[in-house]
Amino acid sequence: MALFIIxxxxxxxxxxVDALLDEHVAWLRTHHAAGRFVAWGRKVPRxxxxxxxxxxxxxxxxALAATDPFVAGVVAEVEVIEWAPGFLDDSVAGLAG
Known part of the structure; x- marks a missing residue:
C-alpha cells in the first residue's frame, strides 16, 4: 500500500468553501473509517x-480525490502526490501500514 499527500x-x-464544509468533513470521516485517510487539516494560512x-x-x-465535495463543487483544486518516505519516526511509523 502506498502513501499519498492530497x-x-x-x-x-x-x-x-464553508458552504460545503459539512459534506467535506463527512467525506473525510467516511474514508477514514474505510482505512484510506489517516490525517487531515487546513493549510495555514487558510x-x-x-x-x-x-x-x-x-x-x-x-479518482477518489475527485469525489471530494470541495473538488466536485469546484471550490478547490486537488493535487495527488505519491510519497515514499525515507524515514518515519516511531511515533508515526504506523502510517506506512
Whole structure:
C-alpha cells in the first residue's frame, strides 16, 4: 500500500468553501473509517488543506480525490502526490501500514 499527500487549494471565496464544509468533513470521516485517510487539516494560512492517505495507486487516489465535495463543487483544486518516505519516526511509523 502506498502513501499519498492530497493537497487541496481553494479556488473560490472561503464562504463558498464553508458552504460545503459539512459534506467535506463527512467525506473525510467516511474514508477514514474505510482505512484510506489517516490525517487531515487546513493549510495555514487558510488557502486549502492536506489529507494524508493510503491507497493502491496514484490513479485510484486521484479518482477518489475527485469525489471530494470541495473538488466536485469546484471550490478547490486537488493535487495527488505519491510519497515514499525515507524515514518515519516511531511515533508515526504506523502510517506506512
Amino acid at each position: 493537497s487541496l487549494r481553494y479556488i473560490a471565496p472561503v464562504e463558498q 488557502e486549502g488543506g492536506i489529507i494524508l492517505a493510503r491507497g493502491d495507486s496514484r490513479e485510484a487516489m486521484a
